Amino acid sequence: xxxxxxxxxxxxxxxxxxVRRVRLLPRVAPYLQAxxxxxxxxxxxxxxxxxxxxxxxxxxxxxxxxxDFVLTNYTELLTSPVTWKTYLNTLKYAVLTWAITLGxxxxxxxxxxxxxxxxxxxxxLFLVCTIPFWTSNIIRMISWIPFLGRxxxxxxxxxxxxxxxxxxxxxxxxxxxxxxxxxxxxxxFMVVPIFNSxxxxxxxxxxxxxxxxxxxxxxxxxxxxxxxxxxxxIGSIFVVTLVMGDFITVRLMSGGQSASIGLMxxxxxxLLQYPAAAANAVVLLAVVLIMVVAMLRVVDIRxxx
Amino acid sequence: xxDTRTPSKSATPSTGVSRRTLLKGSAAxxxxxxxxxxxxxxxxxxxxxxxxxxxxxxxTGVSNLNAVADKVKEDLGxxxxxxxxxxxxxxxxxxxxxxxxDIADIEYWIGKKVFPAGVMQPMDVKKIKxxxxxVPIFITGKLTPDSAIAQGTAPHTVGFVEGKxxxxxxxxxxxxxxxxxxxxxxxxxxxxxxxxxxPISSWKDLLDPAFKGKAxxxxxxxxxxxxAAMVCExxxxxxxxxKGNMTKEEIDKTLKIMTDAKKAGQFRAFxxxxxxxxxxxxxxxxxxxxxWSPAVAAVRAKGIQCVYQPLKEGYRAWxxxxxxxxxxxxxxxxxxxxxxxxxxxxWVGAYLNRQGYYSAVLDTAKQHMSPEEWxxxxxxQPAKADILSPEGKVMEKAGAVRxxxxxxxxxxxxxxxxxxxxxxxxxxxxxxxxxxx
Numbered sequence: 001x002x003x004x005x006x007x008x009x010x011x012x013x014x015x016x017x018x019v020r021r022v023r024l025l026p027r028v029a030p031y032l033q034a035x036x037x038x039x040x041x042x043x044x045x046x047x048x049x050x051x052x053x054x055x056x057x058x059x060x061x062x063x064x065x066x067x068d069f070v071l072t073n074y075t076e077l078l079t080s081p082v083t084w085k086t087y088l089n090t091l092k093y094a095v096l097t098w099a100i101t102l103g104x105x106x107x108x109x110x111x112x113x114x115x116x117x118x119x120x121x122x123x124x125l126f127l128v129c130t131i132p133f134w135t136s137n138i139i140r141m142i143s144w145i146p147f148l149g150r151x152x153x154x155x156x157x158x159x160x161x162x163x164x165x166x167x168x169x170x171x172x173x174x175x176x177x178x179x180x181x182x183x184x185x186x187x188x189f190m191v192v193p194i195f196n197s198x199x200x201x202x203x204x205x206x207x208x209x210x211x212x213x214x215x216x217x218x219x220x221x222x223x224x225x226x227x228x229x230x231x232x233x234i235g236s237i238f239v240v241t242l243v244m245g246d247f248i249t250v251r252l253m254s255g256g257q258s259a260s261i262g263l264m265x266x267x268x269x270x271l272l273q274y275p276a277a278a279a280n281a282v283v284l285l286a287v288v289l290i291m292v293v294a295m296l297r298v299v300d301i302r303x304x305x
Numbered sequence: 306x307x308d309t310r311t312p313s314k315s316a317t318p319s320t321g322v323s324r325r326t327l328l329k330g331s332a333a334x335x336x337x338x339x340x341x342x343x344x345x346x347x348x349x350x351x352x353x354x355x356x357x358x359x360x361x362x363x364x365t366g367v368s369n370l371n372a373v374a375d376k377v378k379e380d381l382g383x384x385x386x387x388x389x390x391x392x393x394x395x396x397x398x399x400x401x402x403x404x405x406x407d408i409a410d411i412e413y414w415i416g417k418k419v420f421p422a423g424v425m426q427p428m429d430v431k432k433i434k435x436x437x438x439x440v441p442i443f444i445t446g447k448l449t450p451d452s453a454i455a456q457g458t459a460p461h462t463v464g465f466v467e468g469k470x471x472x473x474x475x476x477x478x479x480x481x482x483x484x485x486x487x488x489x490x491x492x493x494x495x496x497x498x499x500x501x502x503x504p505i506s507s508w509k510d511l512l513d514p515a516f517k518g519k520a521x522x523x524x525x526x527x528x529x530x531x532x533a534a535m536v537c538e539x540x541x542x543x544x545x546x547x548k549g550n551m552t553k554e555e556i557d558k559t560l561k562i563m564t565d566a567k568k569a570g571q572f573r574a575f576x577x578x579x580x581x582x583x584x585x586x587x588x589x590x591x592x593x594x595x596x597w598s599p600a601v602a603a604v605r606a607k608g609i610q611c612v613y614q615p616l617k618e619g620y621r622a623w624x625x626x627x628x629x630x631x632x633x634x635x636x637x638x639x640x641x642x643x644x645x646x647x648x649x650x651x652w653v654g655a656y657l658n659r660q661g662y663y664s665a666v667l668d669t670a671k672q673h674m675s676p677e678e679w680x681x682x683x684x685x686q687p688a689k690a691d692i693l694s695p696e697g698k699v700m701e702k703a704g705a706v707r708x709x710x711x712x713x714x715x716x717x718x719x720x721x722x723x724x725x726x727x728x729x730x731x732x733x734x735x736x737x738x739x740x741x742x
Contacts (some may be wrong), residue, residue: 021705061730064400064422082738089741170520172590173574255574255585256524257567259741267740270393271526271733272400 049285056278065274073279083280086259087287092241093175093250094262097182101239102232104183105190109231110224112191113198114206129191132184141181141252148172148180173255181253186242190235197231233299237292244288249289309376346452356382363388364410365395366714367599367662368488368625372695373653381647383640391578392525400424407633408641414458414527414725416484420472425628427466427481435649436482438666440716441487444478456482457531457549457722459484460624475605484626485645486665488657491620491715495586495596499610508532508618509539511593512566513700521585522563524575526736530556532595533563533619535720539618545570549724556732560739567742575740579603586611598661601708602700613708619720620709626665658682659695663712685711 059068077083108129116122132140147153148171155167170176201224209219247262261284268277306545362385369389377385388406390398396415398405411419419425430436441447445455446461465475465482474483496505501516511520511532523529534548537559545555566572573591573662576582583603587593596613604611627648629641647653654670657663659678664670671679680686685707692701701707709715726732 076734080734080738086741145584146588149588149590251577252678255521255590256577256740257572257574259737264737264741267733267737270391270397272393272397273730273733 014298022288033215052278052281055275056282058275058278060273060275065272073275074283077276077279077283082259083264086261086264088261090244090262093178093182094240097243098236100179100183100238101187101190102236104187105194105235106228106232108187108191109195109198109228111193113201114224120187126195129188133188137185138248138252140184141249142175144181144184144253145172148177173253175254175258177253178250178258181249182243182246185249186239188240189238193234193238194228194231197228201227205288229299233295233301237297240291240295241288244284244291262299270274319480351641355636355640355643358383358480358637358642359386360384360407360637360640361386361405362408362627363390363395363398363406365389365392365412366605366624367440368410368657370656370719372656376652377644377647380652381640381643382684382709383644385644386416403630407630407637408644409630410487410625411484411628412623412723413460413463413484414623414723416626416628417458417463417474417725420463420466420474420628422485423472424631424632425483426631427469427471428485428629428642428645429469430480430482432490432646433482433485433550434646434648435666435669436589437501438668439486439649440626440663440665440667442489443626443665448713451718455622455719456545456547457621457724459549459722460484460489484628484651486626487648487653488664489622489624489716490598490662491622491719492597493616493620493708493709494614495582495594495604496612496614497586497589497592497610498594498612500589505593506617507539508535508616511536511595512540512562512571514569514571516571516593518570518573519590519592520571520572521574521576521582522572523582523592523595524577524740526733527725527729528621529595530559530625530732530736531721531723533559535618535621537562539616548593548721550726551728553728553731556735560735562568564739564742567739602661602694606698606700612691615709615715615718619718620715621721621723622716623723656695659693667712681707683707683712685714686693737741 051165055065056073057069057071059066059070059072112122112125116125145152149155149167150172152166152172154171155164158164159167205223205227206219209223214222246263247260247266250258250260250263261280265277265284268274268280360383364387369387371387374387377383392412392415395409395411398416399409399411399415399419400422404423409419409425441449443460443464446459446563461478463474463483464486465477465479467473467475467479467481469481471481494505494508496512497607500519503515510516511522514659522532530551531548534543534545534551534555537543538545540562543555543558545551551559559571574581574585576585577592579597579600582594582596582600585594586596586600586604587607587609599612601611601613627645629638633641649666649669651666651669651673653669654664654666655673655678658670658674659682661682667683671683674682677689678692681688681701682691688701688703688705691699691705692705694700
C-alpha cells in the first residue's frame, strides 16, 4: 500500500521513498519467504479440511448429497455402539503396535548407536534396516498371507517338524496377523528417530555416568532414556497416526473380519455416503490430534531439536 | 514433421530418402483407411471422421475386455477406451462425474441408483437392430411366458423409462430403454468338492457347523445381503416378502443370524475382490463361499477341484448393460449406437458365452460359436471336444459338463436379482455393524 502512495507522488520525494523502501524490505521479507508454504498449506490442507467439516453437516441419500445443516451424521455416528467398538478396536491395534515397535525400535537403535563402533558400519547396518522399504507396503503385507495360511509355509513346517498336529488357525485373518503386519510395516518409523536422538547424545555423559559408579542399567534408565525421549515421541507420533488412519492392512490381514475407523470411512465413501464419511473423518482427526497433543505434553520435542 | 521439412532442402541427396518415407507413410494411411472400412457389417455411418471419435467406456471388470476394444477398432474404426472399476466406484463415478464417460457399463441395480440422477439418456429402441431378439428376461422379466418373475431389482423393472427426457422407470416396456443388456449370469456357492466331504444341495450349508472357520461371504453389502437372505430363507428362519427389498425387521433378523454365525467362528474371511475369492479357495483357507463364475474357472485352471454348485433354492442372478451418458450428441451419439448394435451382433456375445457368462441376444452369438461350444455352454451337454477360453486356453476337457446345466435350467431357476433396497442406508449401516461385530 505504501508503494502505491509513493508512485503517485512526484519524483522529488523519490529519494525519501527509496529509503523507506529499503527499510520496509527487511520487515516484509520474512512474510514473503513464508508465503509459499502458507499458500500451499492453505490450499492443500486447510481448504480440504474445512470442506470436509462443512460436508459433514450435509444430508445425503443413496446417490446424491444435499447442502444442509443437519446433525444426523454425528448423532448416528456417536450413538452407534459399532463406532465405539471400532474405535476401541483401532486403539487396541494402535497401542499393541506402538508398544511392540517401541521395544524393537529402541533395541535396534541402541545396538546401532552404542554397540556398533565404526560410523561406516553404523550407516551400512542402518541402510540394511531400510531394505524392506524398497518394496511397496502392499507387497510386504500380502507376502505374509501364504506364509501364515492354514496350508502356509509356517504351518506346514511346524506340522512336518512334529511340533503341532493341527494347523494353527490364529496365525492368519486374526488380530495377531494384523498387529504382525503393522509391526513389520512401521518398526522403521520408530528406529529412525530414536537412532537419530541417540547419535546426538554426548558420549562424555555416558563416561561420566560410568565414572560416577552407575551400572549399565542405571545409565540406560537415567541417562540414555531421558535423552532419547524426543526420538521416542516422534516415532510414536508416526506409528500411532499411521495405525489410526489405516484401512488396507486391517482389511487384508483380518480377512475383512475386523473393523478399523479407516475401513469404516472407506466403506462409507464407497457407498456414496460422503457426509457420514466426513463426520467420521472429523471425529477421527479430533481423536488423533488429542493423542498427538497428549504425547507432546509428555515430551517437549522442540527443546531437543 | 520430418517429411515436410526435408523436401525443402531441395537439391540435396537426401531427397530420395525423404520421398520414399513420404510414399511409405501415405500408403500406410491409405491401407488403414481401407482396412477399417472394409470389414464393418454396419454401413450406417460412412463419414470418415468417425475414425476420430473416441468413446470412453467405464464399468465393472467383467465386461471391460481389451479384446472388445481391439475388435471395435477393427470392425467399426473408432477408438473405445475402457476403464474398469469395482461396482461401488462405478456407481460413484457415474453419478458424480457424468462428463468423465460416454458409455457406462453398469449393473441393473446400479442403474436403479444412477438413472434417477439424470446423468444418462435413454436409448431409442427403434435404433437398436436386434431389439426383438433380446432375451425376454430383460423385456418382460419372464424367460418363458409361464415362468415366474424373480425377486430383487429384476432388469425389466428398471429397463425402460417413460419418455426421452424422463428419469422415471416405466412399469411396462416403452420405446426408451435405459440399458442395453450385455452380460448376465446366475450366481451360487462355490465349493471345494475334495474338502467338503459331503454333497452340498442348499444355501443353508454355508452355515453348517461342519464348515466352521472354512466358510466365506462376499463383503459387498448389496450383494452379500442377498446371499445371506438366501441362506436364512433356506434355513427356514425367515420368510421374506421380497429379498431384494427387505423391511427393517427382515434386515435385522438376517444380520442377527449372520452375526451369531460370525461370532461362533463360522467365517474364515470376507472377500471383496475377485482375486481374493480365488486365493481363499485355492489355498484351502475356505472350502465353501459365495463366488463368481470366472473365479471358479480360475481356481480350476490351477488344477484345483472347484464346483459352482447348483442349489435347490435357486440362483442369485445379476445382469449388466450399456447406457449412454446424457452429454453425448451428434457424431459421438451415432458412434455409441453403432457400438451398441455391434455389441449385440454376435461376436461379443460368443466371447462372453465362452467365458461362462450369457449374452443378451442368443441367436447372433450362436452364429459365432461352434456347435460343440454351443452344446456345452448353452445346452448343458457333455463337451464333445476340449472347451477353450476366448484366449485359447483349455478350460474344460472333453466329456465335462457345465455345473448347473443348460441356459434354461440356470436362468430359469433365478430366485432373486442383485438389488438396491428402499432401506438401503439402513441396510448398509447394519451390514457394517455385522462386519465390525
